[in-house]
Every structure is written in structure tokens, then in C-alpha cells.
Amino acid sequence: MLILESLGKQFDGRAAVDRVTLRVARGQMLGVIGRSGAGKSTLLRMINRLVDPTSGLIRHDDRLVSALKGRELMRWRAACAMIFQQFNLVGRLDVVTNVMLGRLNRHGFLGSMAGAFSAAERAVALQALDRLGIAQTALQRAETLSGGQQQRVAIARALLQEPEILLADEPIASLDPRSSKLVMDALRRINRDDKITVIVNLHDLDIARAYCDRIVGLANGSVVFNGAPEDLDSQALETIYGHDVETGSLLDEPRRPTDFRVWAAA
Amino acid sequence: MASQPPVLPATSSQSLSLFERQLKAQRRDKRLSTLVSLGLFLIVLAWSIEVSGFAPSVLLAGLPRFGEYIHLTLPTLSLENLLANTDTKGSIPYWFFNFRHYVVLLFQTINMAILATLVSFVLGAALSFPASRNLAPNRLTYLLARRGLEIARSVPDLVWALLFVWAFGIGPLAGIVAIIVHSTGALGKLFSEINENIPMSPLEGIRATGASWFQEMRYAVLPQVMPLFLSNVLWRFESNIRQSSVIGFVGGGGIGEELYLVIVRNYYEEVSALVLLIVLTVTCIDLLSAHVRHGLIGKERLA
Numbered sequence: 001m002l003i004l005e006s007l008g009k010q011f012d013g014r015a016a017v018d019r020v021t022l023r024v025a026r027g028q029m030l031g032v033i034g035r036s037g038a039g040k041s042t043l044l045r046m047i048n049r050l051v052d053p054t055s056g057l058i059r060h061d062d063r064l065v066s067a068l069k070g071r072e073l074m075r076w077r078a079a080c081a082m083i084f085q086q087f088n089l090v091g092r093l094d095v096v097t098n099v100m101l102g103r104l105n106r107h108g109f110l111g112s113m114a115g116a117f118s119a120a121e122r123a124v125a126l127q128a129l130d131r132l133g134i135a136q137t138a139l140q141r142a143e144t145l146s147g148g149q150q151q152r153v154a155i156a157r158a159l160l161q162e163p164e165i166l167l168a169d170e171p172i173a174s175l176d177p178r179s180s181k182l183v184m185d186a187l188r189r190i191n192r193d194d195k196i197t198v199i200v201n202l203h204d205l206d207i208a209r210a211y212c213d214r215i216v217g218l219a220n221g222s223v224v225f226n227g228a229p230e231d232l233d234s235q236a237l238e239t240i241y242g243h244d245v246e247t248g249s250l251l252d253e254p255r256r257p258t259d260f261r262v263w264a265a266a
Numbered sequence: 267m268a269s270q271p272p273v274l275p276a277t278s279s280q281s282l283s284l285f286e287r288q289l290k291a292q293r294r295d296k297r298l299s300t301l302v303s304l305g306l307f308l309i310v311l312a313w314s315i316e317v318s319g320f321a322p323s324v325l326l327a328g329l330p331r332f333g334e335y336i337h338l339t340l341p342t343l344s345l346e347n348l349l350a351n352t353d354t355k356g357s358i359p360y361w362f363f364n365f366r367h368y369v370v371l372l373f374q375t376i377n378m379a380i381l382a383t384l385v386s387f388v389l390g391a392a393l394s395f396p397a398s399r400n401l402a403p404n405r406l407t408y409l410l411a412r413r414g415l416e417i418a419r420s421v422p423d424l425v426w427a428l429l430f431v432w433a434f435g436i437g438p439l440a441g442i443v444a445i446i447v448h449s450t451g452a453l454g455k456l457f458s459e460i461n462e463n464i465p466m467s468p469l470e471g472i473r474a475t476g477a478s479w480f481q482e483m484r485y486a487v488l489p490q491v492m493p494l495f496l497s498n499v500l501w502r503f504e505s506n507i508r509q510s511s512v513i514g515f516v517g518g519g520g521i522g523e524e525l526y527l528v529i530v531r532n533y534y535e536e537v538s539a540l541v542l543l544i545v546l547t548v549t550c551i552d553l554l555s556a557h558v559r560h561g562l563i564g565k566e567r568l569a
Contacts, residue, residue, distance in 0.1 A: 048474060078476030088471025092489040101485055105476035112481050154471070161475055 001025055002047070002165060002197065007056035007066075008221075009042050016042040018221035019056065026164075029191045029198045031212030031229075033205060035241055039221040040201040044167045047199070048080040049073055060165075078105035081158035085170040087150040091143030095134070095153050098142045099125040102160030121160075128156040132186055148179025155186055159194075166190065168200040172207070184211050205237070339538040362539050368521065372547055375520035378438050379510040382445035383503045389446070390415075390453030391495060395483045397454055398461035401469075403479050415458075419451025423509050427518040441518025445509055449502055456498050457491070464490045493562060500559045504552050511544050 002024040009017040017039040024030050032040045045051040047058060049068065058065040060080075068076050081102070089098045100117045102125075107116075129135040132152040137145055142153060151171055158166055168187060172180035188211050191198040202208045208215055209229040217225030217232075217240035224239045225232065314320075344356030352359040362368070393411050395401050402408030427444035434440045468486040477485070514522025521544060528536040 050470065050474060074476040074478060076476070077474055082474040084467070084471060084474075086467050088467040088474075090468045090472070090486055090489055093485070101472060101477070102475050104472065104478075104481045104485070107481075109478075109480060113484055115484070157471075157475065 001059075001061060003057075003059040004047075005057040005059070007043070007046060007053050007058060009039075009046060009051060010054045015221050017046065017053075020218075020221070020223055022216065022223065022226070024197060024199060026197055027191070027195045029188060029211065029213045030200070031208035031215045032199065032201045032218060033203065033208050033215060033240060034218035036203065038218040040218055041169050042221075043218070044082070044169050044199065044201055047165070048077050048082050048167055050077075050082070074105055078161050079163050080165045080167065081161045081163035082167040082169065083151065083154040083158055083171050085173045087147070087154045089142040089150055089153055089157075091141065093142060094139050095129065095142050095145065096122060096125050096138040098153055099128060099156045099160055102157040105161070125156065125160060128159045129153070131159075132156055133182075146179070147175050148182055151175065151179070151183045152186060155183070155190070159190065163196060165197045165199065168198065170201050170203065173203065180207070187211070205232075339534040339541075341535045341538060361535055364536065364539075368524070368540060368543055371521040371524050372543060374438060375510045375514075375522070376507065376547070376551070378442050378445070378513075378520050379503065379506040382442050382449065382510065383499060383506050386446045386449040386453055386502070387495075387499045389450040390457055393450065393454040394457030394461055395487065397458040400462050400464075400466060401483065401487065411454075412458075415451045415454040417451070418447050419455060421448065423448035423513060424516055427513050427516045431517040436517040436519075438519030441510060441513040441520060441522075444513060444518055445506055448509075449506055453499065453502055457495055460491050460494045460498070461487060497559045497562050500555045500562075504548075504555050507548055507551050511548070 002022075004020055004022040007017060007020045007022075008015060020039075020043060032043065034040050042051055046053045047065075049058075049065065053066055056066070060076075063076070065076055090101070093101075097117075100121050103117070103121055104112055126135055126138060129138055129152075132155060134145075134149050134152050134156075137149060137153075142150060145153065166187070171187065172183050175183060184207060187198055187200060190196050200208075200212070202212075209232065212229060215225065215227065215229050215232055216223055217236065219240055219242070225236045227236075341361040342356055343358070343361065347354045347356040348358060350357040350359065352363045354360055359365075393415055396403065396407040397411035397415055399408065402411070423444045426447050427441055430440035430443045434443070464487060468490070469482050472482050472486040510518075510520050510522075511525075512522045514520045514524070515526045517523070521540065525537070525540050525544070527533075528540060
């Protein structure tokens with residue numbers, strides 16, 4: 001169980017995240033939605049401590065995450081994997097090495113400086129790539145892959161961390177619809193099969209509805225909605241996205257030619 | 267506010283004249299600052315000529331003596347004996363009678379440069395990470411690394427050599443250590459500037475896996491900067507070859523010691539023989555290394 005208690009982050013006196021209190025049960029797939037600048041990204045970055053909170057607590061089981069330091073903090077990050085909108089792979093390294101980097105936390109100083117990964121680790125990395133359907137790219141440089149492939153490499157890297165939680169910060173925001181589906185399917189499969197808690201930031205409402213067990217809506221850094229996807233009515237959407245021209249179309253019928261709910265059910 | 271004239275024409279003519287005024291003011295300011303800096307530059311130039319005693323008359327008077335010295339060092343070669351043995355005056359072998367000795371010293375000199383370059387590459391690379399503003403783990407290590415590299419770099423290697431000759435005695439060791447210290451400072455600075463221009467997202471990706479700072483440097487930074495590091499270190503190698511051939515002047519080993527010896531003893535012909543050898547070697551290595559360097563850069567562009 002991941003618990004956020006009155007979690008807050010100030011940037012130059014402005015609250016990016018404002019007193020967020022949230023419980024995420026083990027094995028849940030939680031979607032976080034909201035306009036850009038609502039604090040979704042900051043919230044996720046605080047959970048694995050890429051960003052330090054300015055107030056509040058983060059707990060995971062009996063671990064007080066918000067107080068971790070040094071080696072303990074690194075161990076937490078290893079247990080709480082993260083994937084990013086821009087994939088954040090090392091473009092000049094080959095794919096299989098990128099995936100094995102998920103094991104760095106278990107390597108000592110000398111071994112990792114020498115770049116020594118074991119045959120067993122290579123095997124696990126290949127397995128993970130195969131599971132995501134991109135084993136054939138293993139020896140290519142990561143930067144030569146398409147966006148959708150790169151994001152799946154990032155997921156494979158996260159899998160090698162054998163995490164308890166997987167954070168996904170706008171994982172499909174720079175992908176085409178087909179790649180988006182592949183990535184979202186992969187996230188849900190990992191959530192279901194490996195019992196890994198997944199917290200995913202999305203700005204696409206239909207995708208959030210189609211894939212997530214529960215949805216949290218953020219507006220101006222605060223939680224304004226927390227419930228099942230089917231409770232997300234037009235009134236709730238108005239509190240999340242506000243009422244203006246830009247988001248007006250969101251409240252209408254789905255304007256996308258592709259319906260993700262059909263895909264997700266497939 | 268209440269009754270505005272038709273917006274477009276009024277605004278455009280007004281804003282146009284405002285723009286013209288601002289443009290004129292800007293140009294005036296720029297001209298003024300150019301004139302002021304030019305004036306300052308001339309004052310400083312005049313002052314430095316005064317202080318250093320850089321007088322064209324002395325320069326002109328000295329030029330013939332320059333040629334005179336070169337003329338003295340030139341060997342007397344005779345066409346009929348050009349390829350005769352070392353005992354015959356006027357032959358090339360006579361001119362280069364000490365060739366074997368020179369080759370041994372040249373070999374030593376090149377090896378000094380190679381060793382010094384390798385060690386300073388490793389040290390400079392290691393120190394460049396804490397000396398990069400975007401990578402340093404904290405302000406203290408950043409300042410320490412930065413200042414350390416500055417000291418190493420700002421003291422010329424000949425001065426370092428004097429110090430190390432005093433400590434380790436005359437010989438290649440002092441010269442090698444001197445070149446290592448100076449080029450570690452130079453490379454560390456260059457490398458840290460390369461580091462400061464890399465995209466940071468791979469570092470974030472690695473950090474999120476629970477990796478340490480060292481692992482971030484090793485896996486997220488090093489792969490990005492390595493090609494640039496390599497082409498810079500080759501350039502440094504060329505300069506270290508030149509440095510290692512003069513470091514012997516102060517007792518740092520290599521062919522410089524021999525050159526110093528023949529210069530102070532006025533063995534004129536040997537001076538020209540040695541200088542010719544050094545110039546040929548340095549040129550060959552420069553060409554070779556430039557070739558490798560361009561190969562590296564070219565391959566990078568294609569990939």
C-alpha cells in the first residue's frame with residue numbers, strides 16, 4: 001500500500017502539488033489525469049524521489065519513503081521504477097545494455113565501472129525484450145529505434161528492476177496511436193500478470209478510462225477527483241479540466257477516429 | 267481610451283516611428299561602446315609594448331643574427347660525398363653520425379608523450395565530471411575539482427618539470443609527471459565543457475533505476491561524450507609530443523636534453539640535424555593523428 005499524506009511541492013513559492021492525500025492499493029492500475037501544469041509529473045517524480053517534496057509524507061508499507069537517504073533511497077528507486085515521456089534511454093548504448101541498466105542498483109562500484117553484466121542478466125534482459133515483442137532490436141543502438149520501441153525498451157529496463165511499483169509519466173504523449181496502444185497494453189499486462197502497482201499520468205481521457213482501475217484528477221496541484229472510471233461524468237471533468245474553449249471538445253463525443261476502449265478489450 | 271481611432275493605420279505609423287527611434291538609439295549606443303572598447307584596447311596595447319620593450323628597431327636589428335645562427339647550424343654537404351660513410355666530411359651520414367642515439371631519444375620522447383597522454387586522459391576524464399556544473403554532486407566538489415584543474419593547467423609544464431626534477435631527479439619521470447599534471451588540467455577543462463552540453467534525460471532515466479552518481483556518469487554521460495573526448499585527446503597528444511621534445515631543456519628527459527646540450531656546446535651541425543629530426547617526427551605524428559581524428563568525427567556523423 002502506497003500512502004501519500006498531505007504531500008506538497010513548492011517551486012519558487014508556487015505550489016505545483018498542494019496537499020495531496022492518496023492511497024494506492026497494491027496491484028492497482030491508477031490513472032492520473034489533468035491539464036498540463038496540473039502537477040501530475042511533479043507528483044510522480046516525488047513518489048520515487050527524483051523530486052524532493054517540500055511538505056507531507058510518502059509511505060510504502062512500513063517504509064517512510066519521504067525520509068529515505070543515500071543507499072536506502074537508491075534501493076527505493078530501484079523498487080519504484082519509472083518510465084518517461086521522452087523515454088530517457090541512453091541513445092548511444094545498444095538496447096540490451098539499456099535494459100540491463102535496470103540492474104545497476106544490485107551492482108557494486110567496481111563491477112559497474114567495468115561494465116560487467118553477467119550472462120544471466122543478459123538472458124533476463126532478452127526475455128523482457130521478447131515479452132515486449134522487440135527482442136530482434138537487442139543489438140541496435142537505442143537511438144535508432146522508433147518512439148514506440150524505445151518506450152518498450154524503457155519498460156523492459158523497468159522490468160529488470162523487479163519493481164513493486166511502476167510509475168509512468170505521460171508514457172504515450174509522444175507516440176502515434178498504434179504505438180500508444182502497444183505501450184498501454186504492455187503496462188496493463190505487467191500490472192495484471194506481475195501484480196505490479198502501476199501509476200500512470202495521462203492527458204488522454206479515453207485511454208485513462210479504458211485501462212485504469214481508478215482515476216485521480218488533478219487541478220492546480222490538488223486532487224479534485226478520485227474514483228472509478230465510470231464515475232467520471234461531465235461535471236467531474238469540468239472540475240478537472242475547467243470550462244474553456246480549449247477543453248470544450250473533450251466534453252463532447254470522442255473526436256478520435258480510433259476508439260481505445262475497443263482496443264483495450266481486444 | 268473611450269474613442270480610439272481606427273486601430274491598424276494609427277498603431278502601425280506610431281509603432282513604426284517608435285521602432286525607428288529605438289533603432290537609432292540602439293545603433294548610437296552600439297557605436298559608442300565600440301569606440302570606447304577600441305580606445306581601451308589601444309591604451310592597453312601601448313602600455314604592454316612599453317612594459318615588454320617590444321621595439322621594432324631591436325627586432326629589425328636582430329633579424330640578420332637570426333639568419334646568421336641558422337646559417338651556422340647548416341651542415342657543409344658536398345655532392346660527390348653525399349652518401350658516403352660517417353667518416354667522410356660532407357656526407358649525410360657524417361652530418362647524422364649520432365643518428366642511432368637520436369632515434370633512441372626520439373623513441374623515448376614519443377613514449378613519454380604517449381604515457382603522459384594516456385594517464386592525463388584518464389585523470390582528466392574522471393575529474394571532468396565533478397567539474398561540470400550540470401553533473402557535480404554538490405557545490406563543494408564542483409569548486410574543488412574546478413580550482414584543482416585550473417591550478418594544474420595554469421602552471422606551464424616546463425615549470426612543473428622544474429619542480430619534479432627537483433623532487434625526482436633529472437630524467438624522463440619528472441618530464442612525464444609534469445606533462446601529466448598540465449594536460450590533466452587542460453583536458454579536464456575541455457572535457458567538462460563537453461559534459462556541460464549533453465542532454466540530461468538519460469541521466470534521469472538511470473537515476474530512476476536506483477543507480478549511484480558514479481553509475482550515472484559511467485552509463486549516462488560517458489557513452490554520450492566519449493567520441494568527443496577521444497578526438498580532443500588526440501589533439502592533446504599532438505601538443506604533448508611537442509612538449510615532451512622540449513621538456514628535456516629543464517631536465518625532464520627525452521630528446522630535449524640532447525638538443526639543449528648541443529645548443530649550449532655550440533655543436534652547430536648537430537643542432538640542425540636534431541631539429542630536422544624533431545620537426546619531421548612531430549609533423550608525421552600530427553598528420554597521422556589528424557587523420558585518425560577526422561576519421562573519428564566522420565564516423566560519428568554517419569552513425
